Each structure stands twice: as structure tokens, then as C-alpha cells.
Amino acid sequence: MNRKEITVFEDLLGSNKKIANELRHYLRAKGIFTINLMSSPGSGKTSLIEKLIDHLWPQHPLAVIEGDIETDLDAARIRAKGVPAWQITTGGACHLEAKMIARIIREIPEKTEFLFIENVGNLVCPASYDLGENLRFVLLSIPEGEDKPLKYPKAFLTAQGLIITKIDLLGPISFDLDKVKEEARKINPTLVIFTTSSRTGEGIKEFATYLIQQRQRFQENNA
Amino acid sequence: MHELSLIASLFEILEAQKAEKGFTKITAIKLRCGVFSGVVPECLEAAFEVYKKDTFASEAKLILEVVPVKFRCRRCQQIETAYDLPFFCPVCQSKDVEILDGTELTLVSFEAEI
Ligand SMILES: Nc1nc2c(ncn2[C@@H]2O[C@H](COP(=O)(O)OP(=O)(O)OP(=O)(O)O)[C@@H](O)[C@H]2O)c(=O)[nH]1
Ligand SMILES: [Mg+2]
Ligand SMILES: [Zn+2]
Numbered sequence: 579m580n581r582k583e584i585t586v587f588e589d590l591l592g593s594n595k596k597i598a599n600e601l602r603h604y605l606r607a608k609g610i611f612t613i614n615l616m617s618s619p620g621s622g623k624t625s626l627i628e629k630l631i632d633h634l635w636p637q638h639p640l641a642v643i644e645g646d647i648e649t650d651l652d653a654a655r656i657r658a659k660g661v662p663a664w665q666i667t668t669g670g671a672c673h674l675e676a677k678m679i680a681r682i683i684r685e686i687p688e689k690t691e692f693l694f695i696e697n698v699g700n701l702v703c704p705a706s707y708d709l710g711e712n713l714r715f716v717l718l719s720i721p722e723g724e725d726k727p728l729k730y731p732k733a734f735l736t737a738q739g740l741i742i743t744k745i746d747l748l749g750p751i752s753f754d755l756d757k758v759k760e761e762a763r764k765i766n767p768t769l770v771i772f773t774t775s776s777r778t779g780e781g782i783k784e785f786a787t788y789l790i791q792q793r794q795r796f797q798e799n800n801a
Numbered sequence: 802m803h804e805l806s807l808i809a810s811l812f813e814i815l816e817a818q819k820a821e822k823g824f825t826k827i828t829a830i831k832l833r834c835g836v837f838s839g840v841v842p843e844c845l846e847a848a849f850e851v852y853k854k855d856t857f858a859s860e861a862k863l864i865l866e867v868v869p870v871k872f873r874c875r876r877c878q879q880i881e882t883a884y885d886l887p888f889f890c891p892v893c894q895s896k897d898v899e900i901l902d903g904t905e906l907t908l909v910s911f912e913a914e915i
Contacts (some may be wrong), residue, residue, distance in 0.1 A: 581828060585910045586818065590810045597822050644813075703803035704838045706906075728886055732839040735900055764887050767875070767897050 589722065594707055597676035601683060601710025605693070606800060610641075611793040612693040614709050616733055617717035618726075619699030624652045625776035626717065627694050631659050631785035640692040643682065645674040645700060651678040662687060673703035676710060691793060698765040701730040712796060713789075720753045727761040734762050739770040741785065746775040802850040804840060812852065814908055819857060820892045824913035827858040833866045835903035843869065847855060861911075870903030871904055 589595070605612050615623045627642055634640055642663040653665035664682050666674060669795040674697050686693060695711060697704040714737045718726050721744065727734045734740065740762050743754065755773070762769055772788070774781035806857065816829075842865050848899055849863045869882040874890035875897040881890065882903075889896045 580915045581844070581912055582824075582915050583910055583912050584818065584822065586814065587909045587910075590807050590814070590816050590906045590908060593813065598824045605808060671806065673802070673806075702839055706803060706807075731886060732837050735837060736906065764896060766900075799849060 584797045591706060594676045597680055598708035598710040601676055601679055602712075604683060605710060605712075606796075607731065608686075608688070608690070609720065610690050610693050611789070611796050612709075612711040612713070613789065614695045614704075614711035614714045615717060616697045616701065616704045616714065616737070617699060617719075617743075618701050618722060619668060621699070621719040621722065622776055623696045623699070623717055624655055626741065626743060626774060626782075626785050627650045627696060628655060628659065629655070629774075629776045629779065629782045630694070630786055630789075631661055633783060634692065634789075635661055637754060638691045638790070639687065639689050640694065641686045643674075643679065643693065643695045645678075645696060645698045647672065651779075652696060668698060671698070672680040672700045673698050673707050674709060675707050679709050693791065701726070701733045703763060705730070705733040705736050713738050713792065715741055716789065717741045718758065720747040720751050724754055724758040724761060727758065727765055731765050734765045734769065737766065737769065739772065742771065742773045744777070745773045745780055746777045802843040805852070807840065808843065808848045808852045811849075811908060812858075815858065815911065818911075822915075824915045826859065826914040827861045827911050828914060829862045829864060829912040830908070831864045831866065832859065833868055833905065833907045833909050835868055835870065835905045837870050837900070837903045838906045839904070840906055866886070866909070868903065868905075871901045872898040872903075873901055874898050889914070 642656045645663045650665035653663040656663035666678050716733050716737045772785045853859050869884045871882050872888050873880050876895040877893045879890050879892045888898045
């Protein structure tokens, strides 16, 4: 019996990246600007999408993909607003993968301008999986405290932006807004940062306006 | 925990190698894991132990090489490596750095009985 060392040098996430790039290609051709939202459970992802719908829909056709381990409650919340939504239940997996998105991508209506993907509530695993998105945002809510960026560096490193949510709780809860921004920018100095409240509506319009501008740029680059 | 999906991807690659090269058994697997890969080495090892049972790699040893983050200073362009936050440039002390590497998870090589 002969033992032999075989050199491979292959990325374990390579097959996911390949599918993600195909998705990005498809979405680009359709003019669908895609945003992947990641956070710990309960940071306010679905609430933020609901508020964005109030600003964007129906002038800007949009669609939502909800990732969850078990239930389809989040998709039901979105459909209640008349917006097309798909639920992916991962059956235990703690993140969405590109191949899960690929299974439903062709059902998204023509002329859709924005696709929001709400990832499974978790700040570790989703960070490793490209879903073919144009923008990746991490949400961090006031009750979670300021040390999240240091605990979950990869999420902050791979994102383009950070949304500090539940800003209406600032005051009752001690939270140093400047400190968390500084910590996040230590990991990723180019992060775009928004602060929002889905209770009072603060900051939602600014974020919606930003998304419209980003999609415009995306369309110009497409032309 | 996404370590199990990662090990599943590892076995997909190994299966393809097996089909191509026709070995019967794998005795060692070398992975390179960036400190910012988002992987917990202990979880990866645990997932591997579960997954390898009753496969051609059931007796294989997993060798994990943890590699540091590589970054470039945006002020003076110095390239450095580090295992821990916060990252800063040892030359000019700037904290404005661009991460170049250290997020990867790569199958480097494996040892097979042929
Ligand atoms: N005070 C306050 N509460 C909020 C805000 N946004 C969301 N919440 C509350 O936080 C809880 C979780 O909100 P969701 O929007 O469901 O959070 P999520 O990130 O989608 O949660 P998962 O999908 O389970 O990970 C709910 O009880 C919301 O009412 C906010 O801006 N302010
Ligand atoms: Mg939700
Ligand atoms: Zn420097």
C-alpha cells in the first residue's frame, strides 16, 4: 500500500460562491437590486423590512425572501402588506446558502426593483455565505450592547453597512452610540452606518433614500 | 453552526477527487483556516468526526492550520499580519487598515492510500 499526498487548494465555500455569482449575474440582467440583511435573532430585521415597504411600495416593486430555521411567520407578515414573499425554512441550518435562493429566484416577478433577503437570525454563519447580493447590511439593536462588532468580526468585515436599530430605546438602555460606531469601523473603516427605529420611524426614510440611490447607480453601471 | 455544511462541502470535493484519482482510503486532511473565517476550529473538528463515520475517510486525521489576518495600512501601505483585534499599523500606528486575507477556509491537501 502506497501513501501519497495530493495537493488540492480548493476553497470549501467555492461551490457556494459559484452559485452566488450566477445569481448575481441573473439579478443584474433583471435589474433586481438585492440586499442581504443579517443580525442576531430579534434585532428587528422583519420590522425594518415592513417599514421600508411603507416607503418603497408600490412605486418601487419589491420582493422579500425570508430565511428561518422552522416557521414561516415572517413571510406571512410581509405578505400581509401585499408584497410577494417566499419563506425558506432551513430545517436546522443556521444560515441561508446560495443554492437555496437559486431554487426560487425565477419565481420573482418581472420588473422587481428590490429584493430583500432576511437571513436566519445569527451573526456567525450567514457571514460566510454569499447569496449573490449587491449589498450586505448587519443590524445591531440597542439592547444587544456595544461589543458585538468585536465578537462577530466577520459579519462586520464582509458587510457594506451597519444599521443600529431600536434607536427609540436609547435612553432607557445605556448604550454608547459613538463607541459602537468606532468599534465597527475598527474592523471595517468603509462601513456605511444608519440608525433607525421601526417604532417611531426614525431613520427609515434616510435608509430608503440611500437604497434608491444605490439602485440607480447599479442600473447606470448596468447600462 | 455551519461547520457541518462546510464538512459536507469538503466531502463533495474529496468525492470528486476519489472519482478522478481512484484511491480507496484517506488517512489525513489538511485544511487552512483564517482566523477571520468565521469557523470555530473545535466545531469543525467535531463535525468532521461525526461526518467521516462509515466513509473512505473514517480513519482520517484532520490537520487544521490557523493562519493570521493579513492587512495593509491605508496610510503608509505597510503590509502586516495579526491574530487579534484591534489591527493597527506597527510603522505609523494608524488603525485605518484594509483586510487582505484571513477569511479563507481551504482544503490544502490530503493523504491517500493508493
Ligand atoms: N422598541 C423597538 N422594538 C422593536 C423595533 N424593531 C423591532 N422591535 C421589536 O423587536 C422584536 C423583534 O423584531 P423582528 O423585526 O421580528 O426581529 P427579527 O430580526 O426579524 O427577528 P428574527 O427573524 O426572529 O431573527 C419584536 O418584538 C419587535 O416589535 C424598534 O425599532 N424599536
Ligand atoms: Mg424576522
Ligand atoms: Zn502605516
